[in-house]
Amino acid sequence: MRSGHYEVAVIGGGAAGLMCAMVAAGRGRRVLVLERANRVGKKILMSGGGRCNFTNTGTGPENYISANPHFCKSALARYTPWHFLEMVERHRIAWHEKELGQLFCDESSKLIVRMLLDECAKVGVRIETECDISAVAVGDDGRFRIDSRLGRTTADRLVVASGGLSIPSMGASGFGYELARQFGHGVLPTRAGLVPLTLSGKHLERLDGLSGVSLPVEASAGGAAFRNAMLVTHRGLSGPAILQVSSYWQPGDGLRLDLLPGQDALGLLQRWQRERPDAELKTLLSEALPRRFAQRLCEHWLPSRPMKQYTSPQLREMAATLGAWPIVASGTEGYRTAEVTLGGVDTDGVSSSTFESRLLPGLHFIGEVLDVTGWLGGYNFQWAWASGHAAGQAV
Known part of the structure; x- marks a missing residue:
């Protein structure tokens, strides 16, 4: 069975792949999308608690992690959150801003x-789903040959939009990295990003029952700091602040949490000592922090007694x-729950304007498969839209 010839074949029916396909076809190209899962856009469907945090109005290059921090600039400048929002509104999809520029579907x-x-x-x-690809090669005529359940498809241009390793239950795999290596591209080490941190031993025991x-909090690690909510889990720590800082945290790194972000902790303690000298620390901390958390702090980290009994150094x-x-994380929950994959196809081998391989004409890489990872809050979708749009205009 022969599938025929296409001007553009896109591997991956996620955010980046679908954007690239629509833009390329809108320019008159004959386009085929091959998706290995049973439906396209699975990560879109599960994002934002089912409401899809589809972009962030504050998107800028500083919101991305990459070995080459300049690589993302061109695409982000050419396709902004406002471009995507225009399409959302044209389709009459109601939306709202939740916080920090994050836009969600109503x-x-x-x-x-x-x-x-x-x-x-x-x-x-x-668009073809449930379409595992068994082989990709380049023929003597320079066309890409793609073998799948469709038989053999040929294409003038091949766009790899297969994503990273995060959430394998959604169909994630390392296929894009294998393909990159096959054609001589470097792949930087990958690890889970935007992922809960795990604790072990006494660090986990001390938080037992607080799930x-x-x-x-303001969470700091690896030279980065994020102020947002933290959630205690039965395995460790999660919540937006922790997910954000997890992309910068490395095993062995210190993790510091400001439990009173934006407040003068010493000034607060001194005021309590002046105004409520007979009150115990755990009672007062329970007014500033969740009660159970405050009490646990006083059991293991802060000795609780009446405020008048503390010296200035104390x-x-x-x-x-x-x-x-100070909290010591033992690791992360890994790709199983990670929202993104850090690392990936080395951008040094890819054009930042067309996303075409510098090694093999006609081969393009877009989206999460590249070594570009956004913060939590719609930034990764905006990267998908922007990189997909740029490649769609070039293929």
Whole structure:
């Protein structure tokens, strides 16, 4: 069975792949999308608690991690959050800003997938799901030969939009990295990003029974700091602040948590000592922090007694603990729950304007398969839209 010839074949029917396909087909190209899962856009569907945090209005190069921090600039400048928002509004999808520039659907992430599919259908994109690829090669005529359940497909240009290793239950695999290596591209070491951190031993035992407790913190690791909510889990720590800093944390790194972000911890303790000298520390901390968390702090990290009994040096020491609570993470929950994959195809071998391989003409890499990883909050989707759009204009 022969599948025929296409001007553009896109491997991966996620955010980047669908964007690239619709843009390329809109320019008159004959486009085929091959998706190994049973439906396209699975990560879109599960994102944002099913409401899809589809972009972030504050998107800039500083919101991305890459060995080459300049690589993302061109695509992000050419396709902005406002471009994507225009398409969302054209499809009459209601949206709202949650916090920090994060835009979500009012109703369901299914509407974003439907919008992308409608746009693809309008310009004649062919989409095939449950389509594992067994081999990719380049023929003597320079065309790409792709073997799958469709038989052999040939294409003038091949776009790899197969994503990273995060959430394998959604169909994630390392296929894109294997393909990159096959054609001589370097692949930088990968690891889980935007992922809960795990604790072990006494560090986990000390938080036993606090699963579900949430509080605002500023989490710092690897030279980065993020202020947002932290959630205690039965395996360690999660919540937006922890997910954000996890992309910068490496095994062995220190992790510091400011438990009173934006507040003067020493000034607060001194005021309590002046105004409520007979009150115990754990009672007062329970007014500033979740009660169970405050009590546990006083069991293991801060000795609780009436405020009048503390010396000035002791107050300073306690303030230092509250402002930089030391917690030792043993690892992460890994790709199983990670929202993104750090590392990937080395951008030195890829054009930042067309996303075409510098080693093999006609081969393009877009989206998460590349060594470009965004922060939590819609940045990774914006990278998918921007890189997909740039490649779609070039193929």
